[in-house]
């Protein structure tokens with residue numbers, strides 16, 4: 001569509017994280033004509049920078065009962081409709097002798113009151129299910145926490161929305177909203193040749209931590225609290241299920257087994273929207289805290305660190321005390337009748353957030369149509385059978401595996417392995433590189449996991465670049481490696497230090513310094 005053409009979607013959604021893609025899927029399934037515009041790639045905000053924990057609600061049971069209740073219900077819904085990208089590992093909350101013992105009763109009461117299924121188990125039983133945790137634990141509670149891959153959850157919702165008729169545009173920022181007579185009369189999206197104007201009946205601001213900025217384009221104010229959290233990725237599965245510290249939420253008290261790795265998090269502190277990254281000091285603090293529960297962490301191999309910014313609303317406590325419940329803001333009270341913003345919440349509650357926002361949109365449009373997202377699977381759950389390669393793919397792409405696998409089989413080298421850390425085939429890279437959504441190596445990584453493993457793209461970056469066929473491959477490789485380096489440099493020690501020295505040697509032949517930022 002050229003810049004001069006006009007497009008009239010009924011609803012424009014700003015933001016392609018879990019909230020925005022969830023709303024696009026919900027509305028499209030109700031028959032609404034939807035356009036979603038994402039400034040970067042899908043999951044390039046908090047939806048790709050989180051801990052990957054599908055909350056049972058237990059973490060919030062004492063401090064935030066509303067969020068706990070929402071997580072308890074929605075976690076189970078997501079297990080049903082998005083089983084392909086969820087590992088239902090279960091979780092444990094464990095306390096150490098120096099922790100406050102009175103907290104256990106408050107925790108169990110809170111879980112009961114919020115509908116979280118929590119069961120106190122014996123120390124022996126806890127150590128049987130998690131043999132590597134400290135044998136010194138004082139109490140253990142089992143909860144139905146799970147591990148979710150947010151990249152594939154969001155991608156799956158976007159694909160499902162497209163199947164239902166939605167248009168999803170990545171790398172298309174909303175640059176201005178023009179208000180006339182109390183309504184957004186037009187919105188401008190994209191830059192340069194991709195610039196276009198749309199005239200939606202309703203605009204939904206689902207831009208997470210950017211909600212305040214997007215609302216300000218329409219002269220509206222949302223008081224956001226940007227709270228940065230940092231995480232560390234370890235090589236391999238160091239725990240069988242999620243392990244949480246049984247105490248008031250603090251830094252470094254959750255371990256999440258995640259595909260070929262384990263993720264430790266998080267911190268909580270003031271954040272910004274630019275240059276979001278973990279620091280070496282944060283990494284040290286996380287390691288110190290978590291080693292008390294999992295002593296082996298001190299010698300485990302750290303792969304990288306990363307960070308995200310929580311889109312919290314001000315006015316409800318700061319940082320860890322701020323509520324994780326969400327709000328749908330109707331800006332008609334502020335003088336713009338066709339703008340809604342959705343702020344706060346969790347990845348775990350993204351479906352519910354989408355349902356409530358979509359209900360508000362339907363009221364605004366004067367249309368009827370009930371939400372069906374709770375009933376219809378994004379993709380059927382993974383069931384066994386097929387080759388090893390097919391099995392690995394089904395756990396990423398769910399029902400979309402068939403098409404991708406057919407292309408792998410159809411291409412001469414399609415089934416050859418491109419990234420051995422993450423078992424990604426050349427055909428997968430070729431499939432996604434051909435998508436208009438994918439313009440960078442980071443986009444390709446988010447859709448396949450190539451480059452996410454312990455060698456951090458040291459061996460697969462050239463295979464990725466040849467599949468992408470970027471205009472300036474060398475510059476694209478350097479950009480991608482610089483981004484990886486931001487996460488690697490704070491965790492450089494032991495095996496990973498050796499790995500990076502090896503990479504330096506490999507890349508030197510090509511005149512590339514992978515330790516340079518930008």
Ligand SMILES: Cc1cc2nc3c(=O)[nH]c(=O)nc-3n(C[C@H](O)[C@H](O)[C@H](O)COP(=O)(O)OP(=O)(O)OC[C@H]3O[C@@H](n4cnc5c(N)ncnc54)[C@H](O)[C@@H]3O)c2cc1C
Nearest residue numbers: 015017018019039045046047051053174208229308347348
């Ligand atoms: C450190 C950390 C750990 C967390 N851990 C968990 C966890 O374990 N479990 C859990 O359930 N939740 C967790 N969360 C919370 C969860 O990640 C977020 O609540 C959720 O991902 C927010 O999704 P979103 O779509 O609202 O925002 P985002 O994912 O940030 O999406 C907003 C999108 O809007 C886009 N955008 C911004 N401006 C524009 C514009 N002008 N035009 C177009 N697009 C625009 C951005 O590029 C971005 O992609 C965590 C969050 C953090 C930060």
